[in-house]
Amino acid sequence: GAGVSQTPSNKVTEKGKYVELRCDPISGHTALYWYRQSLGQGPEFLIYFQGTGAADDSGLPNDRFFAVRPEGSVSTLKIQRTERGDSAMYLCASSLIGTDTDTQYFGPGTRLTVL
């Protein structure tokens, strides 16, 4: 079946602008995660959804970052007033709760560049 997909694959924006990054999880996966990976580093956790609700948002760096998952499937990561330090690869992952519960499957990522 199809894996996790993310759009766009690349996003270039100017400092101060608003951006939205989209994630389509594997069909049927109830859990969805967002991570951020800076150059030369491992991914860092941002937020985790169980169904429609954010079960753990402790990784969001500040209130400019927000994520939603209104119907329990697709999720959107929203960044307001972007800063150059937000430039990174944003990764989405999904997993199935109940069986193979601890394997997160990652998408290809969205590379965000803030000029």
Added chain:
Amino acid sequence: AQSVTQLDSQVPVFEEAPVELRCNYSSSVSVYLFWYVQYPNQGLQLLLKYLSGSTLVESINGFEAEFNKSQTSFHLRKPSVHISDTAEYFCAVHNTGRRALTFGSGTRLQVQP
């Protein structure tokens, strides 16, 4: 809080030689352990994982890792590497009560002919 340390940022090795990529973690509670691989211009792929049971786990392409609780380590090994194993390898953990993964900074394995 938990953390993951990958001591080697780069590991150059010749084809058909053995390799070990080191991973140490710290956590005050029980953890699940993972190795992910990222091939050039591709996304993260799960290589292998330890959840419980046998401390030695294997992947389908010849890698293995051993969970050592006393040394808080989960080193990745392969007895004979191929050019196609060239990639970035990430060790990750999460504790049994929380789903967020904590990743190490990665080890770049460069296999040379």
